[in-house]
Amino acid sequence: MAVRRQPTLRDVAAAAGVAVSTASRALTRPGRVNAGTADRVVAVAKELGYIPSASARALLSGRTATVALVLPDVTNPFFFGLVRGTGARLRESGYVQVLADTEESAEVELDTLRKLRGQVDGAVLAASRLTDDQIAVAAEDLALVVVNRTIPGTPGVLLDTAGGMVQALEHLVEQGHTRVAYAAGPTTSWSDRRRREALEPAAARLGVELVVLGPYAPVRTSGADAADAALDAGVTAIVAFNDLLAFGILERLDARGVAVPEGLSVVGCDDIFGSDLVRPALTTIESPVERAGRMAADLLLTRLDGERPAGGDDEDDDGLVVDLPVPGAPVLLPTRLIVRGSTGSAQV
Amino acid sequence: MAVRRQPTLRDVAAAAGVAVSTASRALTRPGRVNAGTADRVVAVAKELGYIPSASARALLSGRTATVALVLPDVTNPFFFGLVRGTGARLRESGYVQVLADTEESAEVELDTLRKLRGQVDGAVLAASRLTDDQIAVAAEDLALVVVNRTIPGTPGVLLDTAGGMVQALEHLVEQGHTRVAYAAGPTTSWSDRRRREALEPAAARLGVELVVLGPYAPVRTSGADAADAALDAGVTAIVAFNDLLAFGILERLDARGVAVPEGLSVVGCDDIFGSDLVRPALTTIESPVERAGRMAADLLLTRLDGERPAGGDDEDDDGLVVDLPVPGAPVLLPTRLIVRGSTGSAQV
DNA sequence: GTGAAAGCGCTAACAC
C-alpha cells in the first residue's frame, strides 16, 4: 500500500515540452491546439498515468461533480431503491455519489447538510426529518431535490402511496370489508399524514369504517402491537404504514394462530424485498422507488448543468447571487396495488 | 434553490479585523493565538456561517477526508451490511462515504479505481472482480482494504463462510444425510472457490457424498435450475451459494410440491433480510457483514491516519515515496450456522 | 502574537 506521487499537469507539460496552459488545453479542448502537439501531450499524459486533480478543479470551478444522497436510515430496505436509482443516474453523468445517513435525527441532518455545502454540488434529500422552513433555508445554500416532500420552490419527486392506499381500500371494500384499520407510521412522517388525509375521505365515500391505530415505529417489531390492536378493534382488514410493519403483523398473527386472510386481511406498503417471500405473500403497494431516485437525480443534474454553464463566477458583492426559474409542481409518481395472498373476502 | 456565495476565510478575517493567517490559526489551532482574538474570530466565523472549503484543504494537504466503498452490485442485499458498517465507522471519524458500483465488470472497476485516485483517501474493495495482480497494482496508487479476498501486502477482512458451510455439512450429517449437494456460485467468485475447497475434504472426513451443482448466478431466478438439479441428483439436502439462490430453490420446491425439509433440506448462506421470513424459515449461515465493513473501514482509517500524520509532504523527486509496514494476515471473521425450519432429518 | 507572502494543481484571461 505504498503511495506514489501523482504526476501533475506540470510534469506532463514538461515531459511534452510545452507550457502548462497548452497541456491543459490539449487535454480539455483539443480543438484549440495544434493537432500534433495535442496528440503528443495526450500520449505523454497517458504514459505518465496523469489524472487531473479533482480538488484543484473543484477549487477553481466551484464544482465537485459530486452529489449526496441524504437519508434518515440506510438500514431501511425502502431506501435501497433510492440508492440504486440516484446512483445509476449520477454515474451516467460522471458524477460521484456520496451517501449520508442522518440516523433519523433532524439535528444530524441539519449538520450533514451544512458540512455537505461546498463538498458536493447538490443533494437529494429523502424522507427528511426537517421542517419545511429548515429545508427551504438549506436550499438557499445547496442545490436540493426532495423526495416525498413538498417544499415550495424546491423541486421534488413524490411517490403517490396515498393513492395506492386508496386503491387498497377500494379493493378491500370489493371483498366485502366494512371495517378496516390503518396502522399509522410515525407522527413526524409527512407521508403518513398524506395517507391519512387521503384515506379518510375515501373511507367516507366508500361507506367503510376506518379505524386509525398507532402511531407505530415503521419496523417489524412494532407489528405485534399493531396486530393486537387490530384484533381488539374488531376489524376484518388492516392496512399497514409499510411492509416492515406488515411483516411484523403477519408474524404476530401467525403466533396467535389467526389465519390470514381468513381471520384478518393484511395490506403492506412499498413492496420491499421479501414481500413475495412471506407466507401468505403480502398484498402491498408497489412504489417505483428506483425510478423516483433516478428522477430526483435527473432533476438535480438538470438544475446543476443549467446553473453554471461553464464555471461562471460573479463578483457582485451584495452576497445574493443566482435565482433560477423554479419548476412548478413536484413530479408525482403513481403507485399500484399488488394483490397477493394476504387479502381475501371478509368473513361475515 | 438560489445559491448564496459562501463566505471565505478572507471574509472572516476582514470582518474580525485580522489577517487571514491569524484567522486560520484561530480556527484550527486556537492555542497559538491570543485568546481574545481567537474568540472574536470564532464568533465572526459562526455569525457569517463560515465553512472551510474542502477543496482548498484537499488541494493543500492532499487529503480529502473521503473514502470509497467499491462493490460489484449495490442491488445485492448482501452488500447492504457493508454499506452500513463502513459508513458508520467512517462517519465516526468525520469521513465522507462515497459509493461506487462497478456493475460486476472488471473493466468498470479498474476505471473506477483510477478515477477515485486523488478524489478519495482510500477505498474498501468488496468482492472485487479483479485479479490479484490488478488489485496489487491499484494498491500502489490508492490505500486499499479488501473484503473477502487475500492480496499479499494489502490489508483485508475475510468472512469465513467456508467454515460456516462445513458447520452446515456437519449439521446435515448429524441429521442423517449421506448425500448432499452444493449449488455453486459464479466461477469468478473467490468465495465460491474457497467454499468448495473447504467442503470437499470435510465431506470426505465426514463420510458424506458431496455433489457439486452449477455454477449458478447468485440470484433468486437461478434457484429453479438448482432445485431441479438437486432433485435429479437424488440428494436429500442442498447447500446453496447464498440466500438468494436458496430462496429461489424454496420457491421451486414449493411449486413442484416437494415438502421442505421432508423432501429436501435446504441451507442458505449470509442470513440476509428475509431469511427468517420465508416459510419454512431458512437454515443459513450468519455472516457478520456489518462488522466486516466496520473492520475494513477501521483498518483503512488506521492506515490513513498513520500515513501522513499532519499533511506531511516529501520533496523527494525520485517518484517513489512512502512504504509502510504491512499487517500480516487478513482479519478472519467467524460465521455461525443458524438452524431453522428448512433443514431436518434425512428421510430414509 | 500577528501579518505578509508563497504555493498546492489547475484553468482562463491576456499577451505574443
Add this chain to the structure above:
DNA sequence: GTGTTAGCGCTTTCAC
C-alpha cells in the same frame, strides 16, 4: 497556436 500570469481558498513558513 502557444506561453505567461493571475488566482480559486487555504495553510504554513518566515519576518516582524
